[in-house]
Amino acid sequence: MDFSDAALLLAAGLAAGTVNAVAGGGSLITFPALIATGLPPVPANVTNSVSVFPGYVSSVAGSHMDLPRGRALWALLPTTVAGAVAGCLLLLATPARAFELVVPFLVLGATAVLAFQDPLRRLVGHPADLAPRRRTVTVQAMVAVGAVYGGYFGAALGVMLVAGLALVLDATLARVSAIKNLLSAVVGLTTVVVFALFGPVDWAAVAVVAPATLVGGYAGARLVRRLPPVVLKTMVVAFGTVIGLYLLWRALR
Template sequence: MSIWEMAAVLFAGVWAGAINTVVGSGTLVTFPVLLATGVPPVTATVSNALGLVPGTLSGALGYRAELTGQRRRVLRLSAVALIGGLAGAILLLVLPPTAFETVVPVLVGLALVLVVLQPRIAELVKRQRAQRGAEAAGREAGPALITGILLASVYGGYFTAAQGIMYLSLMGMLLDDTMQRLNAVKTVISTVVNSVAAAFFLFAAHFDWTAVALIAAGSTIGGQLGAKIGRRLPPTALRAVILVVGIAAIVQLLLR
């Protein structure tokens, strides 16, 4: 990588760390940047998963206050996420690279659709919560949520983009709690998925150490920024950035 490419990857890591903490979909920033520097798609995905672990951990630490009293919930969902994340990581390496290059534009497109629909999903969750009222208070993870988290984690282990939005949507519809507390849980289980996938990739996959180091450094800074000031950033601006880089990723993949 040239010095300018390294700077771009570092900056993308900062953005991704902040976006992952606030909303999710940080991969839609780092992934196209890695492709633009010439990193092959599967290697870019593996390097990105490794690099984002410190960022998601940083974001989780930034939400310590919101995690208070949620130990049981976090442990149950994290156990499910670990299994799903490992399964997704195995699929990434077992399936041929051509399969990944074929399906990733579809996955990126799905992630962009989720980003666009996120405000409507949040409004739907809010209405459903109001309709449930006090009867839903204290409800914990049931079979529907466990299954949803498992499938979202398989997706996250395979390709991490927008897994955070999936988690928030599922928990928002099936649990009765504030979005900030659910966002804290989302950050923890995203960390679990990224960590188990990264641990597997360390021993079983090829990755770019320079990319990993730059994304790790940037995402660690971004995770703290997202936890501290992310709530003040206009959601529309965040979604606009994600959409632009996501479309760029699709174009790059289709033109390869």
């Protein structure tokens, strides 16, 4: 790795950490940067997953004041770990082409759910009106799907989690974002363990990108706490739309 490669990865890591904390999708900055340094796609994807983990941790530190208290949040963690492990194994064991074609539609669909959250709530019912058991099962299912996706690819994981959780949780968007940060960190930790043991990680690249995502993640999480809900929602929808269209273009080219 020469100086120009290191500078590119440092800038990409800083930007990705900030974007992940605000809306998700930072991997679409670091992943192409890793490809640009000469890594093949699968090692770049694995290295990227390991590299962005510190940014998720710092996002949790920056938004921990908005996390709900109680057992309900912690009950989501086993589902998150199991889903992330399944996604990691899927990446390591199967061809990526079919999933690459599905991913853009998942991202665009999640973005549409968030954009039309209020009309959808009128159709499916407001979270406060759902039976406790139904709400619990729905939240667990949302988290499981997001964790599998996060273990496999991860880009726009934040968009998907925010969209799904905002639909089924009676909480402010800032609180939903804080929960998203925690779950993303758990997915990130799981991918680090699995890929460190079984994946082709480029540790030199990790050493450059990871500290930068740490700084960017904390700064982004602090920014979220100062944004009005409508601005935050607009930013997440905008990020999700751009990311989904980019992934669709890349999959079809």
